[in-house]
Amino acid sequence: MLEIILDPSFLASIPRFVTPILLAALGGAICERAGVFNIGLEGMMLTGAFFAVLGSYFGGSVYVGALAAVLSGMAMGAIFAEFNLRRGGDPIVVSIAVNLLAAGLTTFLLRAIFDVAGAFRDPAIGGFGPIDIPGLAALPAIGQLLSGQSLLFYVSLVLVLALHVFFARHRLGLRIRAAGENPAGLTAGGVSPNRVRLAALLMCGALCGLAGAQLSIANVNLFVENMSAGRGWIAVVAVLLTRGRPLPLFFIASLFGAVDSLSFRVQGFGLPQQFTDMMPYLATLVVLTVLSWIRLQRAR
Numbered sequence: 001m002l003e004i005i006l007d008p009s010f011l012a013s014i015p016r017f018v019t020p021i022l023l024a025a026l027g028g029a030i031c032e033r034a035g036v037f038n039i040g041l042e043g044m045m046l047t048g049a050f051f052a053v054l055g056s057y058f059g060g061s062v063y064v065g066a067l068a069a070v071l072s073g074m075a076m077g078a079i080f081a082e083f084n085l086r087r088g089g090d091p092i093v094v095s096i097a098v099n100l101l102a103a104g105l106t107t108f109l110l111r112a113i114f115d116v117a118g119a120f121r122d123p124a125i126g127g128f129g130p131i132d133i134p135g136l137a138a139l140p141a142i143g144q145l146l147s148g149q150s151l152l153f154y155v156s157l158v159l160v161l162a163l164h165v166f167f168a169r170h171r172l173g174l175r176i177r178a179a180g181e182n183p184a185g186l187t188a189g190g191v192s193p194n195r196v197r198l199a200a201l202l203m204c205g206a207l208c209g210l211a212g213a214q215l216s217i218a219n220v221n222l223f224v225e226n227m228s229a230g231r232g233w234i235a236v237v238a239v240l241l242t243r244g245r246p247l248p249l250f251f252i253a254s255l256f257g258a259v260d261s262l263s264f265r266v267q268g269f270g271l272p273q274q275f276t277d278m279m280p281y282l283a284t285l286v287v288l289t290v291l292s293w294i295r296l297q298r299a300r
Helices: 008-034 041-059 062-086 091-114 142-146 151-169 171-181 183-188 193-219 231-242 246-269 273-299
Strands: 119-121 222-224
Touching: 008 041, 008 142, 008 151, 008 171, 008 193, 008 231, 008 246, 041 062, 041 091, 041 193, 041 222, 041 231, 062 091, 062 193, 151 171, 151 193, 151 246, 171 183, 171 193, 183 193, 193 231, 231 246, 231 273, 246 273
Parallel strands: none
Antiparallel strands: 119 222
8 A cells, every 4th residue: 555655657646636625626616715605616616617618619719728728617606606696696506506407408418419428538628737946846856746737737726815905905815704704894995795795606616617627628628517526526625624713724625535546456456346436435435534533623
């Protein structure tokens, strides 16, 4: 087991699994701080994965694909806002609707646009290539982790620090916190909490769209039906565990991503595939149980 963990190819694979969870969790953190209970991250991520392939294929550029992913994620955020903020729908019901809409819409469009079922792969789909950082790649362990990754991995690292400062210093970040912690005070200051929450949902959708782009045009240059495979739900758990705080969120998302990567590696030990597929979600439950127990002990 130790040989697998220290294997350079395993270390290099960890960021590819961490990045989509981290980006989606950062989006969820914005909603959490704004007082929006959003468990529709899975659907937003899946939509971004499809439109990233669509934009890259027809636009002839990986950056067009990334932009399409961002815009599609924001569109799902706008749909959430319409039915939750404007029409007063229950956030859990709206979130489930967003997830179901994304699953059905991407499956339908895959058949309608590309005339295929299950998966679409084509050499015309551009993808984010690895970025080698001079001098870093030669370092043991750290080099494999931090060098040779996609652009979106480095973007996610910057966003962790940027969101930490954003919530502490930026006017909109402070308003987002106020919308979640003291909406009446925000209203007294002449600012509509729902407008702030709308901005939070659009930002969340954009980050979840990028998470989907990491799955489809960075990890692999293809789209597979339901390729988000529950990572959005793992991101939701990471947000709930950290209460939307970016720095703790980074460590929790990294842990879940590392276990997700490990689940593929341990298949070589002859473990049943059902067990290895369960490992990321089992780790989620274990961490949730341990942290809940710790908080209960502190409360006594």
